[in-house]
Amino acid sequence: MNSYWEEERKNHDLFEEIKEDKKVSVCIIGGGLTGLQTAYNLSDKLDVVILEKDRICGSTSGKTTGKITSQHGVFYDYLINSQSKEFAKMYLEANEKAIQNIKDIIEKEEIECDLEEESSYVFTKQETKLDMIKNEQKAVDKLQKEKSDYVKEIELPTEISGAIEFKNQAQFHPLKYAYGLAKAIIKNDGKIYENTKVTDIKRENEKYVVYANKNKVIADYVVLATRYPIMNVPGYYFLKMYQSTSYAMVFDAKKKLFDGMYISYETPNVSFRTIRDGDRELLLAVGYDYKTGTEELRDGYQRLEVIVRKMYPDAEVLYKWTAEDCISLDKIPYIGQYSSIMKNLYIATGFNKWGVTSSNVAANIITDKILQKENKYEEIFKSTRIEPIKNRQEMGDMLKEANKSILLSRFKIPKEELDNIKIGEGKIIKIDNTKVGVYKSKTGEIYKVKPICTHLGCELYFNNIEKIWECPCHGSKFTYDGKSIEVPSNKDLKTF
């Protein structure tokens, strides 16, 4: 499902796909915000290409909420407790700098991307959670005086118990920003290839050979900006992350909206912002996330509608979509070298749904690494950290889910027969001792796939709302007929 932001593509031509072998300094795999900002930083200094399997921002960056903020939920109290005050201070500073850096790029490149300065708020409706909000505000105050305020009232028309406000944050149109970056990259003689899927990366003679669309790109440096790394080893990021999907809806509220950007502290949370759409203002609501590939919260759209209609009873739904992001177990992104034994290969992942600023932080760290400059934030996001997995509960849950899926594929034998599958439904059945993922389309066609993820072999789950196969282990997604649509899987499913 396309997002509201993706309407912007109508104003831009497709970048051609790669058709010849190339030799470059830097090959960036993935044209989301991470890939584009890294290419932007480097394209006036080095020879850079972006290889994008779909369209630029065809995945999460084109489906984001587009808040540019260092307020990553209620987070800084956790960071101080799990890391240190100095660490939390650096994290805040890095993300505040990213906000300024994005603003500077927009100004320098004259990108018209509906940038609006706003305050950002986390609010709670529950008195019992008020202490957490107050603690967070005190924690932020220790890191940067006058960054935040504790407030009792907000403009969002809903009753709250309290909120924490971050001042001088912003929101934008992510696709307009992305196309502005792309224009600047091309101006600097960088190259962007769309519909160019990378299928392999090899190390040969101190260089990397990147295989895409039957062509080779030979590069000194490679940046894996695919959100979830498309290589499993030796990075082992699949042991340190999972993916979470959120629902998003755009409404015409038929009423004057609010200033500010909001997110609730409740679990699952809901996030709100306005969108300037010509003469009118629209409401974007995002939330009700679930771990990709699990049965939780399949009614996210209905829930979002209910919550918005409580505030705006006449609201009309204009767009809806879902999107996922990588969640790192210690809630801190992984940025830097992909593995300590693979020189000049870089990674940026685990943005925990706060990748608008984190992708900018990542682009700057990776740029400095390639240009052999110091970056004071490198250490706190260090991608090769192995210790500590502070969040043992999440680690346990993730491994349990992965084991369950692998065990399910070995021992649970579904009894359903092909004929019992309803129109528009998908499920796993057993035919001649082989498990088959079957989807029956609205017109009755049957699509059969091997329901085993091509990433690491977990059994897939059929999402009957979106009609796609999802992996509960690491969040890969496939169309009902088996085409790989979301990383980490990079290969289509086998079909029968």
Ligand SMILES: Cc1cc2nc3c(=O)[nH]c(=O)nc-3n(C[C@H](O)[C@H](O)[C@H](O)COP(=O)(O)OP(=O)(O)OC[C@H]3O[C@@H](n4cnc5c(N)ncnc54)[C@H](O)[C@@H]3O)c2cc1C
């Ligand atoms: C619903 C939702 C709302 C969010 N809202 C916010 C927000 O308000 N503020 C905020 O800070 N963050 C937000 N985030 C997080 C943020 O949007 C993401 O972290 C960020 O966009 C990730 O950017 P990326 O470039 O790393 O990944 P992506 O945008 O996913 O880009 C990766 C690219 O790699 C390409 N690719 C994958 N495999 C290959 C291959 N084999 N060959 C070539 N290309 C490949 C993909 O097609 C894709 O275009 C949100 C996330 C979600 C899910």
